Amino acid sequence: MNDRVAVECRALTYTFEHGRKKAGTRAVDGIDLTVRAGEVFGLLGPNGAGKTTTIRAITTLLPTARGMVAVFGHDCNTDRSAVRRLLGYVPQQLSADAGLTGRENVELFARVYDVARAERSERVAQALAAVDLTEAADRMVGTYSGGMVRRLELAQALVSAPRLLVLDEPTIGLDPIARAGVWDRVDAVRRATGMTVLVTTHYMDEADRHCDRVALMDRGRIRALGTPAELKARVTAEDPALAAPTLDDVFRHFSGRTLTDAKEGDFGDVRRTRRTASRVG
């Protein structure tokens, strides 16, 4: 097992079937990806790019018939429980229960992740402290702000002490201060534990600031991959008129369209995103 590789995808392909008569949707179309241990890796792209589908394959929630996915050397199809023991996962959809307190939510996840009973309350308290929710821990989650809910979900994922933390749109629908609050906690835990972070977002500015490397994804394919600085330098080399490109410019250069055009997506994509944003907000 290679401990320096956290996630490996080879020719990963996933098609949603719509029945025998209609062609399926190829959400992920042959992607190759290596996430190195200890890095913060960003999977970026507009609505419908295939980010969540890729994440679901990596987190073992979607069995993949084509291509290979592995986490720390464990195959995500054939060695699912080994993969799950290494993971913390914050899904795009809301995963906290508004009718419980913050502490009760994290305790629930500690049980799901099989944290030993003797360690449980200490580990729950540590996870809540890591996301700055100690004081609010015994309040009902229904009274939390959107940013607090997202930080609570982070605590739910951290209570398993994961080697790989997977965050699907951790800051969608949050205001800039709440977004920074989520990232500060992720960065701090990463520095303290050396865990690997795989994050999806369509906020290019956040990815630029917080990711060591990024993959730009559009229509199921990876259009470019590297550090934000490398990708910007490649764009400037290929198009000298763009002397100081942003990651948005980089996306346009490699995908042939702007993120705003691409964001329009189809109605279903927009509706799903909005629903998530309003539930979190």
Ligand SMILES: Nc1ncnc2c1ncn2[C@@H]1O[C@H](COP(=O)(O)OP(=O)(O)OP(=O)(O)O)[C@@H](O)[C@H]1O
């Ligand atoms: N359960 C499903 N059934 C059918 N098609 C789906 C399903 N989930 C996703 N798709 C389709 O697969 C494609 C990729 O979707 P996916 O959710 O992976 O994109 P995404 O990059 O996460 O987008 P978003 O930014 O909106 O979260 C889209 O065309 C989407 O409509």
Ligand SMILES: [Mg+2]
């Ligand atoms: Mg998604």
